[in-house]
Amino acid sequence: MARFFALLVGAFLQAATVALAVSVVESSTLYTFSNPLVSFDVVKTTGYIRNLTFNGTDYLGPVSGNAGQLYTDFPSAVFAITNNASSQIVSSPTGDWAGIVLTDNATDVGTLVQRSWFLRESETGLHSFLRLGYYNTSGPALGSLGESRTMFRPNSPLWTYLVTNGNQWAPAPGAAALADEIQVQDATWYLGQTPDDPYVVQEADYWTKYQFADNQTNKAHGLYSPPSGDSNTSYGAWWVVNQKDTFFGGPLHIDLMVDGIIYNKQSTSHGGATSPNITAGFDRTFGPQFLYFNQGANATLHELLADAEQYADPEWNSAFYDEIAPYVVGYAPSSVRGTFSALIHLPCTGIVPGTQPMAVLAANGVHFQDDAFDPTAYQYWAPLDATGRVNISRVKEGTYRLTVYADGIFGDFTLDGVVVRAGQNTHVEDTWVPESAPGGYGALASRRAG
Ligand SMILES: *[C@@H]1O[C@H](CO)[C@@H](O)[C@H](O)[C@H]1NC(C)=O
Ligand SMILES: *[C@@H]1O[C@H](CO)[C@@H](O)[C@H](O)[C@H]1NC(C)=O
Ligand SMILES: *[C@@H]1O[C@H](CO)[C@@H](O)[C@H](O)[C@H]1NC(C)=O
Ligand SMILES: *[C@@H]1O[C@H](CO)[C@@H](O)[C@H](O)[C@H]1NC(C)=O
Ligand SMILES: *[C@@H]1O[C@H](CO)[C@@H](O)[C@H](O)[C@H]1NC(C)=O
Ligand SMILES: *[C@@H]1O[C@H](CO)[C@@H](O)[C@H](O)[C@H]1NC(C)=O
Ligand SMILES: *[C@@H]1O[C@H](CO)[C@@H](O)[C@H](O)[C@H]1NC(C)=O
Ligand SMILES: *[C@@H]1O[C@H](CO)[C@@H](O)[C@H](O)[C@H]1NC(C)=O
Ligand SMILES: *[C@@H]1O[C@H](CO)[C@@H](O)[C@H](O)[C@H]1NC(C)=O
Ligand SMILES: *[C@@H]1O[C@H](CO)[C@@H](O)[C@H](O)[C@H]1NC(C)=O
Secondary structure: OEEEEEHHHHOOHHHOOOOOOEEEEOOOOOEEEEEEOOOEEEEOOOOEEEEEEEEEOOOOOOOEEEEEEEEEHHHHOOOOOOOEEEEEEOOOOOOOOOEEEEEEEEEEOOEEEEEEEEEEEOOOEEEEEEEEEOOOOOOOOOOEEOEEEEEEEEOOOOOOOOOOOOOHHHEOOOOOHHHHOEEEEOEEOOOOOOOOOOHHHHHOOOEHHHHHHEHHHOOOOEEEEOOOOOOOEEEEEEEEEEOOOOOOOOOOOOOEEEEEOOEEEEEHHHHHHHHEEEEEOEEEEEEEEEEEEEEOOOOOOOHHHHHHHOOOOOOOOOOHHHHHHHOOOOOOHHEEEEEEEEEEEOOOOOOOOOOOOOEEEEEEEOOOOHHOOOOOOOOOOEEOOOOOEEEEEEOEEEEEEEEEEEOOOOOOOEEEEEEEEOOEEEEEEEEOOOOOOOOHHHHHHHHHHH
16 A cells, blocks of 8 residues: 655645655555665664665665664664654655654663664665664663664675775675684684685685774775676675764774675774763764665776765765754754864874874863763864874864874874864864883884894
8 A cells, every 4th residue: 555655745736747856655564765776665663674776786685584684783782673663754845855764762761763864866875874862860871882783784696795995805705615614713714614715715714704894994895796697787885984973983993894794883892992881861873874886887896996985075965964954863064063174293203104194083081092981072083194284174063182193103192172163163283292112112122132
């Protein structure tokens, strides 16, 4: 009993005679979103996405368990999908985008999970946000958020290559290799019993998904399918990391990965990372991230990756994000953002040639790797140029610690209390006097050498 969703009508009576750019069709169990190239179903009760097609190709495959779906989960069980989501369909007056905001309020605990997805007329991908809240003044602190992740989890032979970035990629281990794998430890297998497997030939005798994890400088990571059989078409599916400011841990934090699933990790405790303590009043919106689909005649892995990486820019689509901000509670629109610039007089010697010092703005008063200690903190970074200058745009108003670190220099430059105001530039000029390390690594090494 499918029917066209009536939202676009109202002020838009001619809608019936115009092919809608983005259509939303409701059935008793699903909403089906589609534009001319992308179509997907959202399950009303859970918010899970299925039956995702791009340009006529099935990108997720059939549902089997959790596979064949695009969804968010919480392995640390601090938040929960209730299977009783309420949903709001939203759209632009001209029909050039539509979206869904799904809300799971676990009323026995007081937690709130909101996932929102937006599809634009002319784009081959979905914009994703996740809001997590905890509203219970009489309830206990829920402890560390731990892992929160949104996953593109296909169940399809289409996808044969795992792509972390332009340097780290490999064919996924084949079925025979997986059948003969020997578990070594958690999430780690020996595959040396199938030496001709394409993964073993290119990558290693051992497999762990953490081989395919990148730090948060990542621009896009995903899955690739080369031409096969009679088809000359290559396919790609990518999480574009177009915004990093709502993640935690700064540029060095490593957990954006692909292992057959493409993960968008909002938070993790992998590698000893800090994640926020969920106490009453916690409310954070992560995103946007863009799940992007592409294809090309004989396109190489690097060509499709580069096509995805072009969108990994916080300026990209900022006007669209401002337009949908009224529906994405917690998203910081342009009106609350300013810019930052700095000139740091760098140490004259010591910086490893060919490397660039990095400037990071993150939670005030703590190391940026611990910025989750302030669950309201945002984070930004960019390399300094050779003269020690850096610009960072779209910084949310607030008070930050500026950190500069460089390969070859012991310790960091830090400056607390850097205030960024909406609509203004904050400029810092300072001199980095490196800490000395008497008896440190250099001295120890020379003693050893002697
Ligand atoms: C949608 O997915 C379900 C479960 O995998 C499958 O049974 C159904 O045929 C799919 N529908 C379409 C239109 O592809
Ligand atoms: C499901 O959510 C609705 C509100 O959206 C609420 O009225 C209803 O009690 C909930 N049902 C269950 C089983 O939690
Ligand atoms: C869910 O909880 C939030 C926070 O308490 C509240 O603002 C919102 O109205 C609730 N939504 C639903 C659908 O119950
Ligand atoms: C708050 O937490 C307490 C203890 O877990 C629970 O009994 C109560 O139902 C929660 N209240 C709300 C409004 O979620
Ligand atoms: C979270 O905060 C509560 C309340 O301040 C505190 O008791 C608890 O130890 C904290 N937990 C973690 C994991 O930091
Ligand atoms: C972060 O990742 C990039 C891309 O993989 C890499 O070039 C860089 O060295 C990494 N930084 C650190 C500190 O590991
Ligand atoms: C792929 O390329 C080959 C060689 O040019 C051609 O014979 C074949 O028809 C092409 N297949 C498709 C589906 O275009
Ligand atoms: C869709 O597929 C057709 C051929 O089947 C191709 O010509 C076209 O470029 C594809 N569109 C995109 C956006 O990849
Ligand atoms: C794709 O590559 C095949 C094999 O090299 C070639 O025969 C075919 O012409 C190419 N097709 C296109 C559209 O470039
Ligand atoms: C920073 O922005 C200023 C003003 O737009 C520009 O002149 C300068 O080249 C930029 N510096 C860097 C390091 O990007």
